Amino acid sequence: MPEIWQTLSAEETALRLEVDTVRGLTDGEAHSRMERVGPNVLERGPDMAMWQMFLNQFKDFMVLVLLAATAISGFLGEWSDAVTISIIVLLNAILGVVQEYRAERSMEALRELASPEARVIRNRMERKIPAAELMPGDIVLLEAGDRVPADIRLIQTMDLEAVEAVLTGESTPVRKHTRPLENAAGPADAGNMVFMGTALTRGRGKGIVVATGMASEMGQIAGMIQEAEQEPTPLQKRLAQLGRGLVFFCLAVCAMVVVVGVLRGEAVYQMFLTGVSLAVAAIPEGLPAIVTVALAIGVQRMIRRHAIIRRLPAVETLGCATFICSDKTGTLTKNEMTVRRVYLASGELEVSGEGYDPKGKFSGETGSDGPDFDKLMSVAALCNNATLYKDNISVGGLFRKLGKGKDTSWHVEGDPTEGALLVLAAKAGSWRERLEKKARRLAEIPFDSERKRMTVIYREGGKTEALVKGAPDIVLKLCTHYLRDGHAVPLDTRTRNAVLEANSSMADGALRVLGLAYRELPSGISIEQLDAEEIERKLVFVGLAGMIDPPRPSAISAVRTCRRAGIRVAMITGDHQLTAQAVAREMGIAGRDSKVLTGEQLEQMSDEELASVADDVCVYARVSPRHKLRIVRALKHNGHVVAMTGDGVNDAPAIKEADIGIAMGITGTDVTREASAMVLTDDNFTSIVAAVEEGRGIYDNIRKFIRYLLSCNVGEVLVMFLAVLGGMPLPLLPIQILWMNLVTDGLPAMALGLDPIDRDIMRRPPRDPQESIFSHALGRRIVSSGMVIAVLTLVVFGLAYADGHNLDLARTMAFNTLVFLQLFFVFSCRSEHLTIRELGVMSNPHLVWAVLISTTLQMGVNYLPFLQPIFHTVPLSLHQWLTVVGVALLPTLAGIIQVQLSGRLREKVTYIKV
Ligand SMILES: Nc1ncnc2c1ncn2[C@@H]1O[C@H](COP(=O)(O)OP(=O)(O)OP(=O)(O)O)[C@@H](O)[C@H]1O
Numbered sequence: 001m002p003e004i005w006q007t008l009s010a011e012e013t014a015l016r017l018e019v020d021t022v023r024g025l026t027d028g029e030a031h032s033r034m035e036r037v038g039p040n041v042l043e044r045g046p047d048m049a050m051w052q053m054f055l056n057q058f059k060d061f062m063v064l065v066l067l068a069a070t071a072i073s074g075f076l077g078e079w080s081d082a083v084t085i086s087i088i089v090l091l092n093a094i095l096g097v098v099q100e101y102r103a104e105r106s107m108e109a110l111r112e113l114a115s116p117e118a119r120v121i122r123n124r125m126e127r128k129i130p131a132a133e134l135m136p137g138d139i140v141l142l143e144a145g146d147r148v149p150a151d152i153r154l155i156q157t158m159d160l161e162a163v164e165a166v167l168t169g170e171s172t173p174v175r176k177h178t179r180p181l182e183n184a185a186g187p188a189d190a191g192n193m194v195f196m197g198t199a200l201t202r203g204r205g206k207g208i209v210v211a212t213g214m215a216s217e218m219g220q221i222a223g224m225i226q227e228a229e230q231e232p233t234p235l236q237k238r239l240a241q242l243g244r245g246l247v248f249f250c251l252a253v254c255a256m257v258v259v260v261g262v263l264r265g266e267a268v269y270q271m272f273l274t275g276v277s278l279a280v281a282a283i284p285e286g287l288p289a290i291v292t293v294a295l296a297i298g299v300q301r302m303i304r305r306h307a308i309i310r311r312l313p314a315v316e317t318l319g320c321a322t323f324i325c326s327d328k329t330g331t332l333t334k335n336e337m338t339v340r341r342v343y344l345a346s347g348e349l350e351v352s353g354e355g356y357d358p359k360g361k362f363s364g365e366t367g368s369d370g371p372d373f374d375k376l377m378s379v380a381a382l383c384n385n386a387t388l389y390k391d392n393i394s395v396g397g398l399f400r401k402l403g404k405g406k407d408t409s410w411h412v413e414g415d416p417t418e419g420a421l422l423v424l425a426a427k428a429g430s431w432r433e434r435l436e437k438k439a440r441r442l443a444e445i446p447f448d449s450e451r452k453r454m455t456v457i458y459r460e461g462g463k464t465e466a467l468v469k470g471a472p473d474i475v476l477k478l479c480t481h482y483l484r485d486g487h488a489v490p491l492d493t494r495t496r497n498a499v500l501e502a503n504s505s506m507a508d509g510a511l512r513v514l515g516l517a518y519r520e521l522p523s524g525i526s527i528e529q530l531d532a533e534e535i536e537r538k539l540v541f542v543g544l545a546g547m548i549d550p551p552r553p554s555a556i557s558a559v560r561t562c563r564r565a566g567i568r569v570a571m572i573t574g575d576h577q578l579t580a581q582a583v584a585r586e587m588g589i590a591g592r593d594s595k596v597l598t599g600e601q602l603e604q605m606s607d608e609e610l611a612s613v614a615d616d617v618c619v620y621a622r623v624s625p626r627h628k629l630r631i632v633r634a635l636k637h638n639g640h641v642v643a644m645t646g647d648g649v650n651d652a653p654a655i656k657e658a659d660i661g662i663a664m665g666i667t668g669t670d671v672t673r674e675a676s677a678m679v680l681t682d683d684n685f686t687s688i689v690a691a692v693e694e695g696r697g698i699y700d701n702i703r704k705f706i707r708y709l710l711s712c713n714v715g716e717v718l719v720m721f722l723a724v725l726g727g728m729p730l731p732l733l734p735i736q737i738l739w740m741n742l743v744t745d746g747l748p749a750m751a752l753g754l755d756p757i758d759r760d761i762m763r764r765p766p767r768d769p770q771e772s773i774f775s776h777a778l779g780r781r782i783v784s785s786g787m788v789i790a791v792l793t794l795v796v797f798g799l800a801y802a803d804g805h806n807l808d809l810a811r812t813m814a815f816n817t818l819v820f821l822q823l824f825f826v827f828s829c830r831s832e833h834l835t836i837r838e839l840g841v842m843s844n845p846h847l848v849w850a851v852l853i854s855t856t857l858q859m860g861v862n863y864l865p866f867l868q869p870i871f872h873t874v875p876l877s878l879h880q881w882l883t884v885v886g887v888a889l890l891p892t893l894a895g896i897i898q899v900q901l902s903g904r905l906r907e908k909v910t911y912i913k914v
């Protein structure tokens with residue numbers, strides 16, 4: 001009966017669940033509960049078993065026809081053919097399973113990486129644990145943007161609101177409270193509970209877990225959740241289409257080969273088996289699996305570079321990105337704040353000291369001891385949810401200390417902006433712990449990016465005060481007085497302007513500035529209602545604090561990379577225009593006279609006006625999350641492929657709308673993560689650019705093996721087709737065709753998917769998302785390479801046959817020529833732009849191994865005595881081998897000579913000049 005919790009008080013709930021709400025569960029208790037109730041997960045449908053994957057490989061129509069034909073040939077007494085063909089088909093199926101299994105596993109790993117976490121109190125300590133480890137009785141901390149990890153009875157709320165559409169269908173946020181209900185109600189009316197799977201859109205809260213996993217409301221409604229299939233990427237869809245087209249084309253050509261062959265007098269049965277084998281070899285049935293593997297491998301590489309792909313199509317879209325809109329704080333900058341300057345009505349102060357170490361001196365125009373100074377420090381310390389603590393020097397910490405030679409033992413938990421203010425106050429001796437011995441916090445109106453301010457209410461003795469901090473321009477608008485020598489003086493225009501000027505001068509120096517203010521609340525005011533408008537007015541302005549937030553050096557070079565790669569970068573920030581501009585200049589995003597838009601200006605513009613300037617804007621300052629949506633739309637309207645970052649709940653719509661929505665893994669909320677296509681595990685701009693590079697690389701690699709596979713297949717089909725047309729004997733036997741397909745399509749094609757990214761990939765312009773995979777002459781190259789392969793094979797076959805009329809010998813030579821032509825050709829497919837010398841043969845060792853293994857297998861077929869009769873191979877003389885290898889090397893040699901002569905074989909690329 002999950003409903004009973006609603007009618008109990010918070011204390012009764014804690015009592016029944018045997019938990020102390022301050023201490024939380026201990027690890028031991030959590031452990032024993034885990035044994036009793038199991039992990040907090042919704043059960044999933046079973047995965048596809050290995051044998052199912054294996055059977056799936058035989059669903060292919062042509063493979064079935066081949067098996068049938070094999071069975072017939074077995075009956076007709078050709079049992080060695082039948083057995084060998086079956087083995088080859090089996091090997092092919094195993095290869096298919098390996099590829100599919102690998103793709104499956106990497107997708108699985110992705111799901112695990114994205115698994116949610118919860119903040120709990122265990123053993124008096126606040127901690128992050130995997131949501132799956134939540135147990136009934138756990139004390140959970142909740143915050144706007146969280147996805148609720150279990151069913152929770154609330155025991156503390158601050159302005160908490162939840163959207164419960166997944167449970168109730170109602171999409172307007174519901175306000176939450178902690179009072180017990182008269183009667184138990186359904187989830188829609190349970191105002192003192194939040195339920196698994198719903199989203200918190202506002203405020204903060206704390207509660208006791210009452211139901212987990214399948215016992216939660218969600219578990220009972222949804223039953224087993226069916227894992228959503230990853231949607232296919234546009235390329236996968238197009239290749240599936242292409243595959244269907246190719247099947248018909250191949251079947252038609254193979255049928256023609258059979259008909260012409262029969263008319264020429266070949267045995268019907270022999271021709272039929274040849275046709276079917278040729279069809280099996282020529283239809284690139286492995287293509288979708290290799291594409292998936294290439295995508296999966298690319299996705300793995302991205303993980304190593306701190307980007308987790310949540311939607312597979314984003315991998316391709318990333319490669320097309322033309323515009324990246326990035327948050328400033330923490331993404332372009334380090335988010336390591338240190339207050340450098342303080343402004344009071346009596347004058348300015350410089351603050352010294354490094355990092356979060358609370359040691360530093362104040363110096364400047366005014367003293368660091370007056371009542372105004374003290375007030376500023378106490379607002380800074382109390383209107384604050386961060387904690388400053390000293391690390392117990394662990395072994396790791398000691399090593400770090402030795403390594404860097406500097407004190408790293410002070411840390412901040414929480415918002416770095418607030419951390420910097422705590423450090424500032426501590427430098428002045430105003431430790432929050434000390435202040436809170438006298439003052440008690442009654443309530444909080446939390447910070448959000450829309451309001452750009454935060455207020456707390458403290459009672460000290462008989463006095464109740466609201467302490468406010470936030471964006472200076474906004475806080476100042478709420479002020480009617482200012483603090484001067486301990487007295488609230490009416491705020492005149494001159495002082496107001498002086499404050500704004502001080503703000504501008506700090507912002508111009510790339511400082512992030514916060515304004516601090518307070519108000520003594522009249523006794524009649526209701527704190528329970530917590531009406532922000534009622535409380536945050538008639539404030540007394542105290543002062544400003546300006547903090548530096550140094551740019552990430554790696555982000556500066558990533559911005560440069562973007563410029564060379566034809567990608568524009570815009571900074572979007574809630575910060576002040578001048579701060580934003582100064583940082584943008586430092587980072588190379590903006591020049592002296594680049595276009596800057598503020599949220600206010602944006603508000604005045606129509607969508608058309610915004611679109612007409614959006615291409616040139618480098619900095620959006622003092623914007624709110626809702627502006628981001630308009631920016632994305634404007635850029636998309638202008639034909640851009642837009643990547644947009646975000647962390648807060650309110651960023652979710654813009655992230656969803658962007659071509660590539662990017663969420664922050666560290667500071668981001670569950671809700672933005674779920675709306676995103678990609679999550680950055682280090683919140684770093686550099687990782688976006690790395691992901692773009694990988695995205696381009698993946699597409700490039702897919703083009704590489706499409707070129708390889710299709711060129712080879714065209715060659716194989718043409719060999720047979722031209723031979724029957726020209727009245728030659730069949731150059732290859734069915735079993736040889738099947739074998740060749742196995743050694744050339746299998747390992748080498750897979751290894752090509754592992755090719756390292758071309759060095760020049762971030763110097764090319766972005767790819768047009770509409771362009772076909774065959775554009776830039778790839779289609780033409782496939783056909784011409786196929787022709788060269790076929791003609792060379794036929795020449796060797798024809799000459800060998802004319803020489804001694806030994807069909808087995810001529811076939812062995814044609815068979816080997818064709819195989820080695822393909823095994824050498826694979827190296828030419830490694831780049832459309834660079835030569836092998838520029839790439840380095842050994843830069844893809846997988847490929848070298850794959851070709852060596854395939855060569856060894858091929859030699860086995862040539863020389864193992866028990867395989868020779870099956871494959872109808874005969875030993876070749878040295879002279880014959882030289883012919884085979886020489887001819888197989890011809891196209892590669894021709895390519896090298898061409899480069900030597902013209903200096904250029906590569907497809908022309910126009911690099912972007914910067
Ligand atoms: N914890 C806070 N309490 C009060 N005011 C804050 C706090 N953090 C930021 N502000 C103010 O709100 C403004 C907007 O902050 P917000 O976090 O939305 O954007 P930002 O972090 O500067 O930008 P970005 O979008 O690049 O992360 C800041 O410039 C600052 O003046």
Ligand SMILES: [Ca+2]
Pocket residue numbers: 281282712713716741745
């Ligand atoms: Ca093939």
